Amino acid sequence: xxxxxxxxxxxxxxxxxxxxxxxxxxxxxxxxxxxxxxxxxxxxxxxxxxxxxxxxxxxxxxxxxxxxxxxxxxxxxxxxxxxxxxxxxxxxxxxxxxxxxxxxxxxxxxxxxxxxxxxxxxxxxxxxxxxxxxxxxxxxxxxxxxxxxxxxxxxxxxxxxxxxx
Numbered sequence: 209x210x211x212x213x214x215x216x217x218x219x220x221x222x223x224x225x226x227x228x229x230x231x232x233x234x235x236x237x238x239x240x241x242x243x244x245x246x247x248x249x250x251x252x253x254x255x256x257x258x259x260x261x262x263x264x265x266x267x268x269x270x271x272x273x274x275x276x277x278x279x280x281x282x283x284x285x286x287x288x289x290x291x292x293x294x295x296x297x298x299x300x301x302x303x304x305x306x307x308x309x310x311x312x313x314x315x316x317x318x319x320x321x322x323x324x325x326x327x328x329x330x331x332x333x334x335x336x337x338x339x340x341x342x343x344x345x346x347x348x349x350x351x352x353x354x355x356x357x358x359x360x361x362x363x364x365x366x367x368x369x370x371x372x373x
Contacts, residue, residue, distance in 0.1 A: 221282075221283060223283050223285070224283070224285075224317075226285060226316040226317045227316075229316040229317070229358075229359070230316070231314055231315060231316055232314070232315075232316075232357045232358055233312070233313075233314050233356070233357050234312065234313055234314070234315060234317075234318050234319050234355070234356065234357035234358055235310065235311070235312045235319065235354070235355065235356040235357060236310070236311050236318060236319040236320040236322065236323035236324075236352065236354070236355045236356075237308065237309065237310045237323060237352070237353045237354045237355075238308070238309050238320070238323035238324045238326065238327040238350070238351065238352050238353060239306065239307060239308050239309075239327060239349065239350070239351060239353050240307040240327040240328060240330065240331040240347065240348075240349060240350040240351075241304050241305065241306055241307065241331075241347070241348050241349045242304060242305040242307070242331050242334050242335065242345055242346070242347055242348075243302075243303060243304045243345060243346040243348065244303060244304065244305065244338065244342050244344075244345045244346075245303065245341075245342050245344070246300070246303050247341065247342070248338050248341055248342040248345070249298050249300055249303060249305070251338075251341060252298065252305075252338065253298055257337055257338060257341070258340060259336075259337045260337070262334055262337045262338060263296045263334075265333060265337060266294070266296060266307075266330045266331075266333040266334045266337065267294045267296060267330065269329050269330060269332075269333035270292075270294035270307070270309055270326040270327065270329055270330035270333070271292045271294055271326065272329075273325045273326050273328070273329030273330070274289060274292045274309070274311050274322040274323065274325055274326040275289065275292070275322075276325075277321050277322045277325045280325060281321055281325065284321050284322075285317050287313055287315060287317070287319065287322060288313060288315065289311055289312065289313050289319065289322060290312050290313050290314065291310065291311065291312040291313075292309070292310070292311050292312075292322070292326060293309065293310045294307065294308075294309050294326055294330055295307070295308045295309075295310075296330065296334075305331075305334055307327050307330045307331055307334075308327075308353075309323045309324075309326035309327045309330065310323060311323045311326065317358075318355060318357070318358050319355075320352050320355050323352065324350065324351075324352060327350055328347075328350050331347045331350065332347065335347060351365060352365060353365050
């Protein structure tokens, strides 16, 4: 059975020592979704939200969140990220906003938490900027889609098509 890396022999939480690990190129991709009313999407796309450009503000918030991940998640290592991207797409046919984040670095520990934090804060910022119009928005499906690098190599989330494999 796999063991938690952040729990020591006494069962106490601790920060993992990555000093002896090899540097490798690491990439993590995470996604999130914000479900909303059709009117909310219309207002966002026509730049009519009172707080301003929703997607531009949310994108910057997601980038900042990835950079501040170690300040937010107690056992995360501060990382020197080489790339952070936040892609936000309105999906009018499903009344939702799709978020995809990507974080990269050359380092001794992964960037999964940074990508997940970026996706989460991007979604929260969209909620904050639109809540005056749509308090019923739902933030859902925050998940890691893919990670590359490190000892465990390449991992990809199963898609609905591969769920039966």
